[in-house]
Amino acid sequence: MSFLDxxxxxxxxxxxxxxxxxxxxFTIALVISVCSLMSVPIIVKLGKCISNNRRFRKCENxxxxxxxxxxxxxxxxxxxxxxxETVAKTLDxxxxxxxxxxxxxxxxxxxxNTLSIIWSIVKFDRETKRILSLAIPFTCSAIAKTTSELFIxxxxxxxxxxxxxxxxxxTYGLVGITFSFMGGWHDAxxxxxxxxxxxxxxDLAGAYVQTACLSYILCEIPWGIMWYFTMKQIxxxxxxxxxxAILGQDFVLMRVLINVMIGVNQSILNFLFAxxxxxxxxxxxxxxxxxxxxxxxxxxxxxxVNLVILGLVLLINASLIFFLIVxxxxxxxxxxxxxxxxxxxxxxxxxxxxxxxxxxALPIAFGSLCAYAEWEILTFFAASLGPAxxxxxAVMGFVWDVFESTTEAIGESSELRVAYHLGKGRPxxxxxAAYKSIIxxxxxxxxxxIIFISLIExxxxxxxxxxxxxxxxxxIIPLVALGxxxxxxxxxxxxxxxxxxRYHLSTSxxxxxxxxxxxxxxxxxxxxxxxxLQGLAFSAVTGYTA
Numbered sequence: 001m002s003f004l005d006x007x008x009x010x011x012x013x014x015x016x017x018x019x020x021x022x023x024x025x026f027t028i029a030l031v032i033s034v035c036s037l038m039s040v041p042i043i044v045k046l047g048k049c050i051s052n053n054r055r056f057r058k059c060e061n062x063x064x065x066x067x068x069x070x071x072x073x074x075x076x077x078x079x080x081x082x083x084x085e086t087v088a089k090t091l092d093x094x095x096x097x098x099x100x101x102x103x104x105x106x107x108x109x110x111x112x113n114t115l116s117i118i119w120s121i122v123k124f125d126r127e128t129k130r131i132l133s134l135a136i137p138f139t140c141s142a143i144a145k146t147t148s149e150l151f152i153x154x155x156x157x158x159x160x161x162x163x164x165x166x167x168x169x170x171t172y173g174l175v176g177i178t179f180s181f182m183g184g185w186h187d188a189x190x191x192x193x194x195x196x197x198x199x200x201x202x203d204l205a206g207a208y209v210q211t212a213c214l215s216y217i218l219c220e221i222p223w224g225i226m227w228y229f230t231m232k233q234i235x236x237x238x239x240x241x242x243x244x245a246i247l248g249q250d251f252v253l254m255r256v257l258i259n260v261m262i263g264v265n266q267s268i269l270n271f272l273f274a275x276x277x278x279x280x281x282x283x284x285x286x287x288x289x290x291x292x293x294x295x296x297x298x299x300x301x302x303x304x305v306n307l308v309i310l311g312l313v314l315l316i317n318a319s320l321i322f323f324l325i326v327x328x329x330x331x332x333x334x335x336x337x338x339x340x341x342x343x344x345x346x347x348x349x350x351x352x353x354x355x356x357x358x359x360x361a362l363p364i365a366f367g368s369l370c371a372y373a374e375w376e377i378l379t380f381f382a383a384s385l386g387p388a389x390x391x392x393x394a395v396m397g398f399v400w401d402v403f404e405s406t407t408e409a410i411g412e413s414s415e416l417r418v419a420y421h422l423g424k425g426r427p428x429x430x431x432x433a434a435y436k437s438i439i440x441x442x443x444x445x446x447x448x449x450i451i452f453i454s455l456i457e458x459x460x461x462x463x464x465x466x467x468x469x470x471x472x473x474x475x476i477i478p479l480v481a482l483g484x485x486x487x488x489x490x491x492x493x494x495x496x497x498x499x500x501x502r503y504h505l506s507t508s509x510x511x512x513x514x515x516x517x518x519x520x521x522x523x524x525x526x527x528x529x530x531x532x533l534q535g536l537a538f539s540a541v542t543g544y545t546a
Contacts, residue, residue: 014388014468018532025531025538026478029545033486036545040489121435127417131436134413137282139444141289142405148289150398150463152296156310157464159300162391164307165464167247169394170235171255173376178223179259180372184365185216185357186267190412191419191499192360193274198423205275206341207353212361213267214348217260224256238383238390247307254311261318268325273416277334281325288321363503367494367510374514374543378536381526389533392472395463396480396533399452399473403484404491406448410441411495418499434496438489445488449481472533479537487544518543 157165189212196205232249236242265288272281295313299305305313329335335342348354375397382393414437421430452459460473494506518539525535 014386016386016388016468016532017530018385018389019530020475020532021534025534026482029479029482029486029538029541032542033482033545036486037489120432121439127429127433128436131413131417131433131440134278134416135410135437135440137278138409138413139406141282141285142409143402144286144289146398146402146405148293150402151293152310152314153395153398154463155293155297155300156307159304160307160310162464162466163241163243164247166240166391166394167235167244167251168307169391169398170238170240170244171231171248171251173379173394173397174231174234175227175252175255175259177369177373177376178220178227179263181365181369182216182219182223182263183266183368184361184363185212185219186263186270187364187368188212188357188361189267189270190274190415191501192356193271194416194419194499195423197275198420202337203341203345204353205271206335206338206343207345207350208341208357209267209271209338210342210345211348211353211357213264215357215361216263216267220256220260220263224253224260227252227256238380239387240390241387251307251311254308254315258311258315258318261315261322265318265322265325268322272325272329272334273412275335275338277329280328284321284325288317291317291321360498360501360503363507364498367503367507370507370511370514374518375540377519378522378540381522382533382536384526385530385532388466388468389472392469393533393536395469396473396476396537399459399463399477400480400484403445403448403452403480404487406444407441407484407488407491410437410444411492413437414492415495415499418496422500430499434492437496438492441488441492442485445485449485452481453478476533476537479534479541483537483541483544486541490544513543513546517546 153165153169156168189209192208192212193205196202196208231252232245235245235248240248269281269285272278292314295317296310299310299313303309379390379393379397383390414434417433417437418430421427421433456474456477459477460470463473464470494510497503497506521542522536522539525531525539529535
């Protein structure tokens, strides 16, 4: 009897002890999401009033020549807009770059203003084209990556069995906690290099990359050692049997090494994105994802290897991608003007560079950790319902990543455009790019939600042969789809705020929401009310909406 035959139906006789709420939680989550989105214009209006009042009071109290820009309404920018800023008068009579066109002699009506603002955002102008030129490749490569990970999980499930699939998913998720935190280093590259590149400070851009990359590698080492010595005990504590714990322990070292290589590759690719070699970066990103899926499928089905060897295959592929993304730009002299900052100078002795990187990386790191750890805490809540629930929730994490990747890709493109315009001293274009990205993200998230809901009877069967886990996945996919739509605006705003160097603001909001809304609500739904995985999905959707 093969290993697959032994555990393929691990939860075949599983008896669920949870409460099924039916469609009640989905209905409540839908109402909350709609009300939240409808309230955004009111909140924005209130925020503008508070901000303007503070500026006027500060100007009057200090008596200084501080610029307080008159807030005027935006009108459409023509398709041949050349990117120059409009100039508006400030209260003290001086001139300043404004985010909007000069105030008209006759104040237009409310409806005219509203339509003008909407038209300037939705019309297909040069800035829209540039956002799409980033968003489309980003989205394709992001979908390639997350779909590849979903395919690898399904391949492991169908070729090596349910235990191997659960061990892979849980190890991937747990090690991902520290990987997500360390990701603040390479994520900081996007906004920092974009600003430095926009300001034509190429040595500084290279120094940012060197600092972030070396910091990431050094910080990953102690965390990897910690996971190697604790993974088995953690899996046993969650409630999985010994076979799953042993498989996870054997695989964890490979997972850590894979994450190190992925992080280094991501640092280099983010650098190439920021200096406008986005086509090459997206192609390499997609090749890496597709190669992962192909090589794993060949190794699993043709050579019948175990989980550790599959991890070695992924590590070798990541190493080959690293060689290509370093060798090709060097050979083509794409990074010649950045080489002094990248290779010659020792940035760890430059306190200004270190301060800039830490200032951006740490808020990103804590924000990412908060978002990722939130999911893992919910996994522990799922474990309190039973081992099948914990396994199904871990698998759903891979599915949710596919949802999230599209909006994340649009957010990254908005961050590049906003940071670039700010580096060039063009706040009006930065603001316009932000609004256009938000609208685009909303449309794409709704489209993705429709696609996944249409696959509700197909996707679970592709992920696992276990009927119990299939049923659990089917129950929470609608809530996951709704959650992706609800969080699209917030995720893109996160990147826009980050492009301004204000990650601490979005991080603070994320931490408060996680510990005030999502995690307490998840505990109430599972530990308190014993509701099935729909309760956890509802908690996540409510938190993202907030």
